Amino acid sequence: MAEHIQSFLSRGGIFMIPIIIASVISLAVILERGFALRRKAVISPMLAEGIARLRYGQGPQAIEPLIGSRTVLDRLAASCVRNLPWSKFENTEALQTKARAEISRLERGLVILEIAVGVGPLLGLLGTVSGLIIIFGNVGDQTVASQGMAIARGISEALNTTVAGLVVAIPALIGYSIYTRRVEGYAVELESLCGDLLGKLYTDSPADAKAP
Numbered sequence: 001m002a003e004h005i006q007s008f009l010s011r012g013g014i015f016m017i018p019i020i021i022a023s024v025i026s027l028a029v030i031l032e033r034g035f036a037l038r039r040k041a042v043i044s045p046m047l048a049e050g051i052a053r054l055r056y057g058q059g060p061q062a063i064e065p066l067i068g069s070r071t072v073l074d075r076l077a078a079s080c081v082r083n084l085p086w087s088k089f090e091n092t093e094a095l096q097t098k099a100r101a102e103i104s105r106l107e108r109g110l111v112i113l114e115i116a117v118g119v120g121p122l123l124g125l126l127g128t129v130s131g132l133i134i135i136f137g138n139v140g141d142q143t144v145a146s147q148g149m150a151i152a153r154g155i156s157e158a159l160n161t162t163v164a165g166l167v168v169a170i171p172a173l174i175g176y177s178i179y180t181r182r183v184e185g186y187a188v189e190l191e192s193l194c195g196d197l198l199g200k201l202y203t204d205s206p207a208d209a210k211a212p
Contacts, residue, residue, distance in 0.1 A: 015127035019120065019164045026116040026168060029109045030175040037106065037179055042186050043193070044071045051077070051197050057204045060084055063197070072102045072186070076194050080201070088202040095194055102190075106183045113179070116172035124165020131158025 035041075050066040060081045067081065068074045079098050083091045135155065 015123055015130060015161050016164060019123045019127075019161065019168055022116050022119055022123065023164075023168045026113060026172045026175070029112045030171065033109050033113075033175070033179050037182050037186075040071070042071055042106065043073045043189060044068065047071070047073055047077060048193055051193050051200075054197070054200050056200050058200065060201060063201075072106070073190060073193060075102065076190060077197060080194060080197055084201060088198065091202075092198060095198070099187075099190060099194065103183065103187050106186065107180075110176055110179055110183075113172045113176035117169050117176060120165040120168030120172065122165070123168075124162040127161020127165070128158040131155060131161070 044066075047063075047066045047068075050063055054063055063077065064081060067077050069078070076095060076099055080091060080095055083094050086094070135158075
């Protein structure tokens with residue numbers, strides 16, 4: 001198996017080198033983002049449940065013990081509680097700014113996958129053109145027997161680099177699509193949870209509202 005892979009790569013020509021590099025980088029990003037975008041690394045289940053159970057007017061002391069620093073939701077909730085002396089509008093603006101920074105961190109590396117989706121097939125196309133150049137460049141300059149070998153070598157390079165380019169692009173496209181949708185889902189859920197937290201912290205309880 002290893003010999004077949006080595007033979008496949010060696011027949012791909014010089015353009016196989018950047019394709020291999022792109023493949024390694026894409027795989028590293030896919031694995032790293034898969035670990036970083038786990039749900040428990042973004043949204044703390046305990047804190048999310050605490051926000052859902054928090055009553056209007058209950059105050060920050062009911063939610064502070066649940067706030068850590070390991071997840072995105074923890075950091076956003078901590079920012080919300082820390083800025084409670086501000087007006088609700090100012091706190092909301094600050095929270096939105098911090099949320100955009102956190103979402104940007106979640107999207108880190110996805111641009112590499114997006115580039116790999118486009119670069120992989122293009123590198124494969126370069127290899128294809130290079131193989132065709134080898135084929136037509138040797139026609140007429142050699143004997144019939146050697147021409148056949150040169151044509152076979154050129155076709156092999158053209159097809160191998162094309163396949164390798166697609167092998168890079170397809171996993172990168174799948175990873176980019178999955179992780180982009182996952183980040184979008186997290187962004188919507190974080191917005192809902194933070195909006196709920198802000199509303200409950202800045203709104204008096206119904207009992208207080210009815211009190212004279």
